[in-house]
Amino acid sequence: MFTEKEIWTALEVVKDPEIPTLSMVDMGIITKVEVRGESNVYVEMTPTFTGCPALKMMENMVAERLKEIGIETIEVKTTFDTPWNSNKLTERGLLCLKKHGLAPPPKHEGEITMELLEHCICPHCGSINTEMKTPFGPTLCRSMHYCHDCLQAFEQFKPVV
Amino acid sequence: MNVTAIKDLLYKMADDLLIIGHRNSEWTGLGPILEEDIAFSSMAQDKIGQAGALFEILHELGEGEPDTVAFMRDANKMHCSQFVELPNGEYDFSIMRHFLFDHADQLRFEMLANSSFEPLAQVAKKIKGELKYHVFHANTWVVKLGNGSEESKARMQTALNESWNYALGMFEAGDFEKELQSENIFKGEEALKTRWMANITPFIEKANLKIPDQSTWEPILGGRKGYHTDYLQKLVEEMGEVFRLDPTAQW
Numbered sequence: 388m389f390t391e392k393e394i395w396t397a398l399e400v401v402k403d404p405e406i407p408t409l410s411m412v413d414m415g416i417i418t419k420v421e422v423r424g425e426s427n428v429y430v431e432m433t434p435t436f437t438g439c440p441a442l443k444m445m446e447n448m449v450a451e452r453l454k455e456i457g458i459e460t461i462e463v464k465t466t467f468d469t470p471w472n473s474n475k476l477t478e479r480g481l482l483c484l485k486k487h488g489l490a491p492p493p494k495h496e497g498e499i500t501m502e503l504l505e506h507c508i509c510p511h512c513g514s515i516n517t518e519m520k521t522p523f524g525p526t527l528c529r530s531m532h533y534c535h536d537c538l539q540a541f542e543q544f545k546p547v548v
Numbered sequence: 549m550n551v552t553a554i555k556d557l558l559y560k561m562a563d564d565l566l567i568i569g570h571r572n573s574e575w576t577g578l579g580p581i582l583e584e585d586i587a588f589s590s591m592a593q594d595k596i597g598q599a600g601a602l603f604e605i606l607h608e609l610g611e612g613e614p615d616t617v618a619f620m621r622d623a624n625k626m627h628c629s630q631f632v633e634l635p636n637g638e639y640d641f642s643i644m645r646h647f648l649f650d651h652a653d654q655l656r657f658e659m660l661a662n663s664s665f666e667p668l669a670q671v672a673k674k675i676k677g678e679l680k681y682h683v684f685h686a687n688t689w690v691v692k693l694g695n696g697s698e699e700s701k702a703r704m705q706t707a708l709n710e711s712w713n714y715a716l717g718m719f720e721a722g723d724f725e726k727e728l729q730s731e732n733i734f735k736g737e738e739a740l741k742t743r744w745m746a747n748i749t750p751f752i753e754k755a756n757l758k759i760p761d762q763s764t765w766e767p768i769l770g771g772r773k774g775y776h777t778d779y780l781q782k783l784v785e786e787m788g789e790v791f792r793l794d795p796t797a798q799w
C-alpha cells in the first residue's frame with residue numbers, strides 16, 4: 388500500500404500543460420491526497436483561475452499518473468475548499484517559472500496593488516527598470532511587461548490573492 | 549438556509565457574468581489594439597468560467613446541468629441586468645460599462661466572501677481576486693481616456709451619461725433581500741450600491757468626468773425579473789446556436 392508521501396512524490400512528474408518546467412505539485416494546485424485503501428487514492432485539486440480551460444485536462448493527467456504507478460481506484464475532484472493564490476507556489480516552483488522565462492509572482496500580503504504589478508523583476512537580466520504593458524496575457528495567469536534595460540518583452544505569472 | 553433566496557441570488561450573478569462575458573468576447577479580433585483585444589478576450593474567459601462555477605453550485609442545489617442552464621433558456625427566463633445585455637457599441641461605451649459593472653461585481657464578490665452560505669463564500673474568495681485585474685484595467689482606461697483629447701473626453705462623458713440609469717438598474721432589489729440579510733448570506737443590493745458609489749467616484753473625478761445630476765437618476769429595472777431589451781433574445785439564440793443543434797452531443 389502506498390503512503391500519502393509516496394503519492395505526492397509520484398505526482399511531482401505531472402507538469403502544467405502550459406509550462407512544462409513546472410509540476411502541478413509545485414504550482415500548489417494539488418490540495419489534498421488521501422490513500423483510502425489498498426490501491427485506492429483520492430486527490431483534490433483547485434484551479435489557478437476559475438475559468439482555466441486546462442482544468443479537465445489536468446485532472447486527467449493526474450489520474451493517468453496514478454494509474455501508471457498501479458493505483459486502480461482513482462478519484463480526482465476539483466474544489467474551491469482551499470482556493471489557490473500565488474503564494475502557494477513552492478520555492479522550486481518559482482525557480483521553474485524563471486527557467487521557463489516567466490517572471491515569478493512576488494509574494495503578496497493578501498492584497499494586490501498596482502505598485503505590486505509595476506516594476507516586476509525582468510527574468511532575463513534581473514533589472515527592475517520594467518513596466519507593465521497589460522495585466523492580461525496569452526493565458527489567464529500571465530501579464531505582459533517590458534524591460535527598459537535589456538529591451539525585451541517578457542511575461543509574468545500574475546500574483547493573485 | 550433559504551434555498552430559494554440563494555438560487556435567486558446565484559442566478560442573477562451567473563447570468564450577469566455569462567452575458568457580459570459573451571459581450572466581452574465580441575471584441576475578440578476587433579479590439580482597437582492587440583493588448584485590448586487580449587484584455588477583453590481574457591476577461592470574457594474569466595467571466596464565463598466564473599459563471600460556470602456559479603451554475604455548478606446551482607446544479608448542486610438541484611438545478612439543471614450548467615451547459616443546459618446556460619444555453620437553453622430564452623431571454624425571459626434570464627436574470628441579468630439590462631445593462632450587460634446592451635450591444636458593445638463603440639469602445640467608449642464598452643470601457644465605461646466594463647468600469648461600472650466590474651466595480652460592482654468585484655465588490656459583490658468581496659461581500660460574498662464572508663457569506664454564511666459556504667459554497668458561495670469559497671468561490672467568491674477566488675473570484676474577487678480575479679476581478680481585481682478587471683477593475684485595474686477599467687480604471688486605467690477610464691482615467692486615460694477621460695484625460696485624453698477633447699474627443700475622447702466628450703465620448704467618455706456621453707458613455708457615462710448613457711450608461712448611468714442602466715448601471716443603477718444592476719442594484720434592482722430582489723424578492724429576498726430581507727431573507728438574504730437576516731441569514732447573513734448577502735448584505736443586499738442597497739449596501740452594495742453604497743459601496744459602489746464610494747469606489748467609483750474617485751476614479752470618475754480623476755478622469756475629469758461628471759456623474760449625471762441626481763435629479764435625472766431613474767434606474768432601469770426589470771432585468772432581474774426576466775424583462776429585457778430585444779437585444780438579449782438575439783444574444784441567447786446566437787450563444788446557444790451550436791449547443792441547441794444537439795444538446796446531447798459529447799464535446
